[in-house]
Amino acid sequence: MKLSKNEIADFNKSCNQDYKHENDFLRxxxxxxxxxxxxxxxxxADFQVAIPSWALGAGGTRFGRxxxxxxxATLEQKLNDVGLIHALTKSAGTVSLHIPWDIPEDINAIKxxxxxxxxxxxxMNSNTFQDQPNAEExxxxxxxxxxxxxxxxxAVEHNKEVIRIGxxxxxxxxxxxxADGASFPGQLNFQxxxxxxxxxxxxxxxxxxxxxxxFIEYKPYEPNFYSTTIxxxxxxxxxxxxxxERAYTLVDLGHHLPNTNIEQIVATLMHKGKLGGFHFNDSxxxxxxxxxGSIKPYALFLIxxxxxxxxxxxxxxxxxxxMIDASHNIKDPLEDLIQSLEAILMAYAKALxxxxxxxxxxxxxxxxxxxxxxxxxxxxxxVRSILKAAREQAGGAVDPLKAYRxxxxxxxxxxxxxxxxxxxxx
Ligand code: LRH
Ligand code: MN
Ligand code: MN
Numbered sequence: 291m292k293l294s295k296n297e298i299a300d301f302n303k304s305c306n307q308d309y310k311h312e313n314d315f316l317r318x319x320x321x322x323x324x325x326x327x328x329x330x331x332x333x334x335a336d337f338q339v340a341i342p343s344w345a346l347g348a349g350g351t352r353f354g355r356x357x358x359x360x361x362x363a364t365l366e367q368k369l370n371d372v373g374l375i376h377a378l379t380k381s382a383g384t385v386s387l388h389i390p391w392d393i394p395e396d397i398n399a400i401k402x403x404x405x406x407x408x409x410x411x412x413x414m415n416s417n418t419f420q421d422q423p424n425a426e427e428x429x430x431x432x433x434x435x436x437x438x439x440x441x442x443x444x445a446v447e448h449n450k451e452v453i454r455i456g457x458x459x460x461x462x463x464x465x466x467x468x469a470d471g472a473s474f475p476g477q478l479n480f481q482x483x484x485x486x487x488x489x490x491x492x493x494x495x496x497x498x499x500x501x502x503x504x505f506i507e508y509k510p511y512e513p514n515f516y517s518t519t520i521x522x523x524x525x526x527x528x529x530x531x532x533x534x535e536r537a538y539t540l541v542d543l544g545h546h547l548p549n550t551n552i553e554q555i556v557a558t559l560m561h562k563g564k565l566g567g568f569h570f571n572d573s574x575x576x577x578x579x580x581x582x583g584s585i586k587p588y589a590l591f592l593i594x595x596x597x598x599x600x601x602x603x604x605x606x607x608x609x610x611x612x613m614i615d616a617s618h619n620i621k622d623p624l625e626d627l628i629q630s631l632e633a634i635l636m637a638y639a640k641a642l643x644x645x646x647x648x649x650x651x652x653x654x655x656x657x658x659x660x661x662x663x664x665x666x667x668x669x670x671x672x673v674r675s676i677l678k679a680a681r682e683q684a685g686g687a688v689d690p691l692k693a694y695r696x697x698x699x700x701x702x703x704x705x706x707x708x709x710x711x712x713x714x715x716x
Contacts, residue, residue: 291370291374291699291702291703291706292370292373292374292377293374293377293378293693293697293699295377295685297697298377298378298685298686298687298693299685301687301688301693301696301697302682302687302688305688305689305692308675309674309675309678309679309688310675310679312672312674312675313327313331313675313676313679316671316673316675316676320643323645323648324645324647325642325643325645327676330639330642330643330676331676331679331680331683332680332683333638333642334635334638334639334642334676334677334680335380335381335680335681335683335684337381337612337634337635337638338381338382338383338384338612339381339382339384339570339612339613339614339631339634340382340384340385340386340412340413340611340612340613340614341372341375341382341384341385341386341613341614341627342385342386342388342415342613342614342615343365343368343372343385343386343387343388343391343392344388344391345614345615345616345617345618345623345627346361346362346368346371346372346623346624346627347361347362347623348361348618348619348623349579349617349618349619349623350619351619355619356619356620357709357710357711358618358622358623359700359703359704359707359708359709359710360700360701360702360703360704360705360706360707360708360709360711361623361707361711362707362711363707363711365387365392365393365394365400366399366400366403367707368385368392369385369400369403369404369407369409370403370407371624371703372385372407372409373403373406373407373408373409374624374694374699375624375627375628375631375690376407376408376409377407377686378628378686378687378690378693378694379628379631379681379686379687379690380681380684380685380686381631381635381681381684381686382409382627382631383408383409383410384409384410384411384412385404385409385410385411385412386411386412386413386414386415386465386613387411387414387415387455387456387459387461388415388417389414389415389416389417389448389451389452389455390417390422391417393455394455394459397455397458397459400459401459401460404459410460411456411459411460411461412461412463412611412613413461413463413464413465413505413567413611413613414452414453414455414456414459414461414463414464414465415452415464415465415467416448416449416452416464416465416466417448418433418434418445418448418449418468418469418470419433419467419468419469419513425444426444427440427441427444427445428441429441429445429469432470432471432478432483432519433445433468433469433470433490434446434466434468434470434486434487434490434491435468435470435471435478435483435484435486435487435490435519436470436486437478437482437486442486442489442490445490446490446493446494446497449464449466449494449497450494450497452464453494453497453498453499453502456502457499462501462502462503463502463503463504463505463566463567463611464494464498464502464503464504464505465505465507465540465567466491466494466504466505466506466507467507467509467540467542468487468507468518468519468520469513469514469518470483470487470514470518470519470520471483471511471514471516471517471518471519471521472514472516472517473514473515473516474516475516477516478517478519480517480519483519484519484525487519487520487529488529488532491504491506491529491532491533491537492532492533495533495534495536495537498536502536503536503537503538503566503608503611504530504533504536504537504538504566505537505538505539505540505566505567505611506520506526506529506530506533506537506538506539506540507520507526507540507542507545507567507569508520508521508522508523508525508526508539508540508542508545509521509542509545509577510522510545510546510547511576512576512577523539523541523555523558523559526539526540527539527559527562527564530564530566531564537566538564538565538566538567538608539559539564539565539566540566540567540568540569540611541555541556541559541565541567541568541569542568542569542571542577542615543568543569543570543571543572543573543582543590543593544569544571544572544573544576544577544578544579544615545569545577548575552589552593553589553592553593553595553596554596556593556596556597556600557596557599557600559607560596560597560599560600560604560607561600561604562606562607563604563606563607563608564607565600565607565610566608566610566611567610567611567612567613568597568610568611568612568613569613569614569615570582570612570613570614570615570616570630570634571614571615571616571617571630572584572585572586572590572616572633573585579615579616579617580616581616581621581626581629581630581633582614582616582629582630582631582633582634583629583630583632583633583634583636583637584629584633587633587636587637588669590633590634590637591637591640591641591668591669592665593637594637594638594640594641595641595644595665597610597638597641598638598641598642598644599646602646612634614627614630614631614634616630622700624694624699624700625691625694625700628690628691628694629691631690632677632690632691635677635680636673636674636677639673639676639677640668640669640671640673641668643667643668643671643673644664644665644668645664645667645668648660648664649661649664649665652664
């Protein structure tokens with residue numbers, strides 16, 4: 291199924307138009323502070339977040355998986371699902387593929403489907419955390435860090451293959467996340483594991499086209515429960531520096547130990563020009579991959595406050611590659627992704643409302659109370675009308691979730707694809 295512009299425009303006419311008055315009120319309030327609401331609406335409309343191909347079906351936990359009817363079984367169907375989200379939100383104009391879950395059989399056909407939906411290919415993801423059928427080497431004890439030279443070479447070769455596929459699709463970056471580590475003390479020599487990882491990453495970096503970027507993702511634990519070779523931003527940063535100037539750290543919000551100050555990590559990396567990519571999700575305990583903004587929306591706002599500051603003040607940092615990295619156990623995956631996009635854009639819009647000039651003055655005066663008031667004044671502003679106007683301007687649905695239900699998208703997908711299909715992925 292495909293949603294046409296006209297269908298969405300007609301739906302918008304049936305929606306409550308109060309958001310326009312709400313924006314008039316915001317305009318009169320924020321103009322006094324020198325903040326331009328229409329410029330913020332434009333920035334929100336322009337913000338694009340990649341949808342990961344593996345998030346379009348029901349995820350599972352290690353205790354079970356509950357299928358969702360109408361899940362996409364092929365890459366073509368996954369792209370069609372991203373197309374639906376993009377048609378409704380106009381903020382999901384990019385997709386991130388995971389190889390080998392998404393090996394395209396006919397590259398040109400895939401490119402054509404994506405182009406028809408107005409979707410481009412963002413970072414490619416390699417997978418050296420699972421053994422594939424007929425694999426010649428095993429990743430059971432590691433991949434890029436393995437004690438076995440042949441396993442390391444096999445993993446490097448896989449990454450080169452991902453680069454080749456990405457190049458054909460028009461992608462410009464590779465994300466490497468490694469499950470490599472140890473589940474028990476003594477299992478690994480830390481220094482050798484780090485050295486092997488560095489050597490392997492350098493080979494992958496050298497195989498990238500000149501206009502590509504390498505994103506190195508970190509994670510403190512899971513699937514290994516004693517140590518992970520790339521456990522934190524510092525290790526990732528060090529490895530990125532060892533690779534070269536087009537290698538960067540990738541921050542996944544779920545990849546931190548509880549209470550880590552992620553906004554400070556963001557600020558540090560942007561200051562050094564090394565924040566390359568960002569995976570959005572939310573968590574209560576670990577890498578829970580929950581809907582963005584469902585648990586800690588204020589933390590997300592503080593992170594966006596640093597991202598906005600960095601995008602405005604750190605020309606040494608490239609524009610980051612944004613992606614949602616969430617998984618859906620009990621919700622309709624497409625509804626969940628729409629909710630995540632909404633939360634991301636709300637945090638972004640609120641961060642854009644921060645009165646940076648007043649904040650700087652209050653910081654210089656060490657007026658701690660005022661600093662907090664300035665941040666919370668932005669955070670406590672209801673920005674949903676800004677998002678509605680941004681989507682309306684871009685040709686999307688004013689209320690995408692309501693539209694998704696009104697158009698009975700899930701039922702139509704079930705009618706097309708059946709109840710029993712299962713998407714490839716986690
Ligand atoms: C690892 C991770 C990484 C993978 C994805 C499936 O936890 O965040 O980005 O590629 O999940
Ligand atoms: Mn991730
Ligand atoms: Mn993760």
